[in-house]
Amino acid sequence: xxxxxxxxxxxxxxxxxxxxxxxxxxxxxxxxxxxxxxxxxxxxxxxxxxxxxxxxxxxxxxxxxxxxxxxxxxxxxxxxxxxxxxxxxxxxxxxxxxxxxxxxxxxxxxxxxxxxxxxxxxxxxxxxxxxxxxxxxxxxxxxxxxxxxxxxxxxxxxxxxxxxxxxxxxxxxxxxxxxxxxxxxxxxxxxxxxxxxxxxxxxxxxxxxxxxxxxxxxxxxxxxxxxxxxxxxx
Numbered sequence: 001x002x003x004x005x006x007x008x009x010x011x012x013x014x015x016x017x018x019x020x021x022x023x024x025x026x027x028x029x030x031x032x033x034x035x036x037x038x039x040x041x042x043x044x045x046x047x048x049x050x051x052x053x054x055x056x057x058x059x060x061x062x063x064x065x066x067x068x069x070x071x072x073x074x075x076x077x078x079x080x081x082x083x084x085x086x087x088x089x090x091x092x093x094x095x096x097x098x099x100x101x102x103x104x105x106x107x108x109x110x111x112x113x114x115x116x117x118x119x120x121x122x123x124x125x126x127x128x129x130x131x132x133x134x135x136x137x138x139x140x141x142x143x144x145x146x147x148x149x150x151x152x153x154x155x156x157x158x159x160x161x162x163x164x165x166x167x168x169x170x171x172x173x174x175x176x177x178x179x180x181x182x183x184x185x186x187x188x189x190x191x192x193x194x195x196x197x198x199x200x201x202x203x204x205x206x207x208x209x210x211x212x213x214x215x216x217x218x219x220x221x222x223x224x225x226x227x228x229x230x231x232x233x234x
Contacts, residue, residue, distance in 0.1 A: 001076050006192040007185055010170045013203030016218040023132040024139070024214070026227035031087060031140050033058050034065040040072040042148070046084040046160060052095045059087040061140040061226055064211040067197040068143070074193060075147075082153060084144040084160050084207060088137035089232045094127035100163065122204050123163040133214065134228035136202070141213035141226040144205070147190050156190070157183035160207050169206045 034041045035058050047054025060068070072081050088096075100120050108116065117126075125135035136142035147154045157180055158167045165171060169191060172184035187206050194201065194209045200219040202208035210216050212226040 002189055002193075006189050006196075008188065008192065009173050010188055010191050012170060012173075013168070014219065016215075018214070018218070021214050021217050022223055024134065024224040024227035027212075027225040029061045029063060029140075029212075029226070031059040031229065031231065032062050032065045034060055034068045034083070037065060038069045038072045040075060040080040041068055041083065042080055043083045043086075046144070047092060047096070052099070053089075053092050054085070055087060055089070055092065058083050059140060059231070060143055061212060064141050064143065064199070067199055067211055070197045071193050071199070074196065078150050080148045080151075082146050082148045084146070085137065086143045087140050087229060087232065088135075090127050090129060090138070093125065093135060093137070093232075097124050097127050100124050120163075123161075129228055129233060131228055134226075136208075136210055136213050136215065138228050138232040139213040139224075139226035140229050140231075141216065142202075142208065142210040143199075144207045145190075145209060146207055147186065147193075154186040154189075155183045156186050156206055158206070167205055169201050169203050171206075 035043050043058035045054055045056060048056065068081060100123065101116060104116050104120050108119065111119065144160065146156060146160070157172055158164065169187060172180055172187060176184050190206070191201055199209040199211050200216050202210065202215060212224065214224045217224040
């Protein structure tokens with residue numbers, strides 16, 4: 001079973017001075033497929049399943065992959081890690097951005113383009129190439145994932161890419177509706193498992209974890225080591 005402390009509450013989201021984070025000092029680490037390193041890591045190619053131009057192969061930086069393998073080894077029998085999305089090209093990023101921009105425009109018809117951009121920036125980065133501030137999924141250091149038990153996705157309270165306040169990682173800590181206690185506990189398991197191997201969470205998305213990129217740097221006080229991957233430049 002999981003350690004008892006894996007069921008402890010998820011702490012409140014920290015606040016960062018993003019302007020104080022330096023540009024990545026690219027370390028040159030290669031990309032690898034973590035599903036080839038552990039039979040308990042599975043790739044679901046979520047965006048391809050939705051008919052979007054997603055990635056057929058799961059790719060992350062070598063050290064991030066090693067830490068995912070460590071997390072998989074900590075899982076009790078019957079559990080596995082299910083990856084929705086990892087390295088993401090600019091083409092995929094643009095398709096996602098356009099999709100959610102359209103949704104936001106319908107939900108907020110009075111909003112200006114600038115207000116819509118600010119609204120969706122919390123969840124989907126602009127599809128632009130920036131060496132000083134690359135989007136997390138363009139670095140190879142970010143991965144969207146969840147846990148499975150006996151091949152079934154655990155209930156986390158919302159679907160993947162549910163961009164509402166309920167998707168915030170600690171949302172069920174602040175207010176847990178009746179009947180969602182199991183989802184709250186499942187989020188705790190995922191959070192503490194990933195934190196135990198050095199992967200940090202993006203507080204607006206319970207499924208998003210990262211290593212080596214700017215958010216990891218903000219959380220650890222270190223300089224980011226993963227920059228924009230040339231493989232994403234299309």
